Amino acid sequence: MGTVWKSAKELVNSPIRWVDTRFSLQDRLAGRKLYNQGHVKDAVYLDLEKDLSDMTKTTGRHPLPDKETMQELFESHGFEYGDHITIYDQGGMPFAARAYWLFCYAGFPHVTLVREGYEELVELGIEVTTDAPSYTKTSLTLQWNEDIFSTRQQVKNVSEGKPGVLLDARSAPRFKGEHEPIDSVAGHIPSARNLDWEFLKVENRFKEVLEVLPEIEAVVDKNEEITVYCGSGVTAAPLYAMLKEAGFPKVKLYVGSYSDWITQYPVEKS
CATH class of the missing domain: 3.40.250.10 (Rhodanese-like domain)
Structure with missing residues (x-):
């Protein structure tokens, strides 16, 4: 780590x-x-x-x-x-x-x-x-390094049950579809889990990895193939980086993220 x-x-x-x-x-x-x-x-x-x-x-x-x-x-x-x-x-x-x-x-x-x-x-x-x-x-x-890049089709495959985990880096209200200030559709990609990227930081710096590891491991396992996404692909990047910092071996980023997904496919609310 x-x-x-x-x-x-x-x-x-x-x-x-x-x-x-x-x-x-x-x-x-x-x-x-x-x-x-x-x-x-x-x-x-x-x-x-x-x-x-x-x-x-x-x-x-x-x-x-x-x-x-x-x-x-x-x-x-x-x-x-x-x-x-x-x-x-x-x-x-x-x-x-x-x-x-x-x-x-x-x-x-x-x-x-x-x-x-x-x-x-x-x-x-x-x-x-x-x-x-x-x-x-x-x-x-x-x-x-194509192993860290995820296409919309690959995300769709995971969403439909292929091996892997989709990890949404947005806030819980946006993930649940209770509040959507930017995108035209509220919710999340079907089957995704939620881990708000903001919890990784305090004020103007990111926390040490051991401080955030318990919260991360409560949501995802190191053996899982993880694809991180957010609204536009930007705030998912710190989550990608922290997972790599924590030694997670199989992590991808869906650059298009939720704003790309909703142009083609339905969403879930919870």
């Missing part, structure tokens, strides 16, 4: 590639503004909707970009497979975890989530700047 999140204090003396993913779903320009006002030295900025999603697609609210687009993104920022990619956001947010999953999907072997958010990094004395770094473009041969 304990391979996903690390404190910046454990990383300062090792060569790393910083990635800033600060974002706000309420103000979509806020993340880039924050980056321009100051970021960790040498960090590149990856925007949830411009870089980590393809908002022209209709497969959910934050659809996955094409593989060619993602490869171009990584190469244009000069990433190499040997890099230790280290990702932060405001702290306790799902945006760094979204980038974490995407780098893992592309097969990067050394990807770390920073336990501290940006303001805490500043307080720790991590060097910050307003200068944007420049990296030489690379040429990558990506080894996509």
Whole structure:
């Protein structure tokens, strides 16, 4: 256990590639503004909707970009497979975890989530700047990790009784269909279980894995094949990351999530 999140204090003396993913779903320009006002030295900025999603697609609210687009993104920022990619956001947010999953999907072997958010990094004395770094473009041969990606059809198969567990990361009222502030249909994917991603964090940081393990193990078992989803595929990413931190071997993310599911299939309420 304990391979996903690390404190910046454990990383300062090792060569790393910083990635800033600060974002706000309420103000979509806020993340880039924050980056321009100051970021960790040498960090590149990856925007949830411009870089980590393809908002022209209709497969959910934050659809996955094409593989060619993602490869171009990584190469244009000069990433190499040997890099230790280290990702932060405001702290306790799902945006760094979204980038974490995407780098893992592309097969990067050394990807770390920073336990501290940006303001805490500043307080720790991590060097910050307003200068944007420049990296030489690379040429990558990506080894996509399809074992952590779930399609709508695979989710449908599990929903209809094939082996596996669907794990909904939204709040209990949304899962039960009692309250739905965003999607046009309330409820959840049939057969899913519920584990609210918000319980993984306290204020601006994620909890240690041993703090949350009892709640996780009350809902899912390590031997089960788990597919996590949420509303748009973003807040399920911290749940994916925490399950990996806890040593769960078979975990997938349904990027389209509930917002994609409801375009094709019925839901349950409970």
